[in-house]
Amino acid sequence: MSKLWFAFLPGLLFGIGLALSGMTDPAKVVNFLDFTGTWDPSLALVMGGALVTFAIGRRLVLRRRAPILGGSFPRAVNHRIDARLVIGSALFGAGWGLAGFCPGPAVANLAAGHLEALAFVAAMVVGMRGAQLVFGLDRA
């Protein structure tokens, strides 16, 4: 049980990364998506930097037989492409473009006490619960 507290450290690093990257500013996200107007390419570097770092880190980590604190690594990589993936991602993208928030940065903004982020996260949780109940997702 005490091992669970090691989740705090990666969380801390994730929060620092999100805040440093500037992705907690909705305008930077919306400007990234505004390819024909005022374009801010920063998000591409955030995603690229994270992707390259994790791709290398993942290869090194998966040389181990099991995670350091026990348990097992995730099952094989999922390649399944279906209607739920496409429709869900389209709905997510629409909301992302509307407000300039995706889940990580929206939660990080709670640390700054922004009421806009609070309203967004509350609605997001309702949407998540709705999808879980309607489609029976995320059952343990």
Place this chain on the structure above:
Amino acid sequence: MTIVDFTPVSAAIGGVCIGASAALLLALNGKIAGMSGMVARLFTGTVGDRIWRAVFLLGLLAGAAITFAAWDPSKVFRPDAMGFASEHRWAVLVVAGLLVGFGTRLGGGCTSGHGVCGMAAGSRRSVVAVLVFMAAGAAVVYFYRHVALAQIG
């Protein structure tokens, strides 16, 4: 097209921190750092599972709080970028939140789960998700910035 507010150095450093966090979580706990799943699965699963997710999110809040306090430029927060009249702001935020919450569960991930972890693992599923959510986001922004607002004047 005009390039604005480009912050390549802080963006890349922030990205490396996010990727390192995901690698650390995998190494320690064997878990994937997808933020939509992290929040959504606070409500499902075993007690132990819920606790470590809550602890991760508390760490995320602490990391963001430290950075906001230490580094002024990262405090920049411009929620009016959406360009809607201010009286519609809260309605737009709620609609956007519902779409993001529902969509990320149905699609099984967001910018971190699909965009970083899934794509780094070479998942075709994640590549499709990223192409679809970026296209949808760009289409929505194009509509309200360059079609709707242009007509209102």
